[in-house]
Amino acid sequence: MTTMDKVVIKRWTPYPFRQFILKIHGRCDLACDYCYVFTKADDRWRTRPPFMARSTMRAAARRIAEHASTHRLPSVDVVLHGGEPLLAGPTELAYCLDVLRSVVGSATTVGIQLQTNGVRLDDALLRLFARHRVRIGVSLDGERSAHDRHRVRANGTGSYDLVATALRRLGRPPYRTGPHHRRDGRRGRTRRMPTG
Numbered sequence: 001m002t003t004m005d006k007v008v009i010k011r012w013t014p015y016p017f018r019q020f021i022l023k024i025h026g027r028c029d030l031a032c033d034y035c036y037v038f039t040k041a042d043d044r045w046r047t048r049p050p051f052m053a054r055s056t057m058r059a060a061a062r063r064i065a066e067h068a069s070t071h072r073l074p075s076v077d078v079v080l081h082g083g084e085p086l087l088a089g090p091t092e093l094a095y096c097l098d099v100l101r102s103v104v105g106s107a108t109t110v111g112i113q114l115q116t117n118g119v120r121l122d123d124a125l126l127r128l129f130a131r132h133r134v135r136i137g138v139s140l141d142g143e144r145s146a147h148d149r150h151r152v153r154a155n156g157t158g159s160y161d162l163v164a165t166a167l168r169r170l171g172r173p174p175y176r177t178g179p180h181h182r183r184d185g186r187r188g189r190t191r192r193m194p195t196g
């Protein structure tokens with residue numbers, strides 16, 4: 001038995017998952033040259049459904065609820081991700097948010113985050129996310145030249161202007177909230193996810 005085995009046996013106990021990533025849309029409206037989803041050898045995304053079906057949203061919410069109940073979790077975090085999750089559109093996004101909030105139930109607080117490239121983040125979506133208390137992460141690679149070096153549209157032009165506009169919208173009241181206060185009293189900030 002190795003030292004590591006002994007440490008594992010002595011100290012490690014399984015820890016229930018508390019964060020779930022739902023890839024609700026599997027395509028993207030940008031064509032970043034470093035994207036690990038769309039530019040690398042693994043191209044299985046081509047044969048997968050472009051967006052998450054409602055039945056899958058409901059099944060995922062039921063499974064999260066079951067897990068939270070089994071492990072008596074006071075809170076879980078769900079991250080809506082992609083591809084680009086805003087491509088799902090406001091109707092499907094609202095449906096997904098409603099399902100997550102209603103199926104998981106009141107014993108567990110569901111903190112919801114969304115990681116986006118920002119291109120479609122308009123006021124209507126921001127109102128929807130404010131209503132559902134969704135924390136939003138926007139992917140930005142720095143100032144214009146750094147961002148536009150890699151985060152480009154299909155025609156090769158940079159996305160900085162669109163993202164900067166989205167960030168200005170996000171920075172205005174009532175969407176600007178500063179450090180995020182969760183309903184369970186814990187503080188948190190939106191985290192950068194690997195793509196989006």
Ligand code: SF4
Binds near residue numbers: 194
């Ligand atoms: S925005 Fe994200 S998912 Fe879309 S191409 Fe860029 S890195 Fe990939």
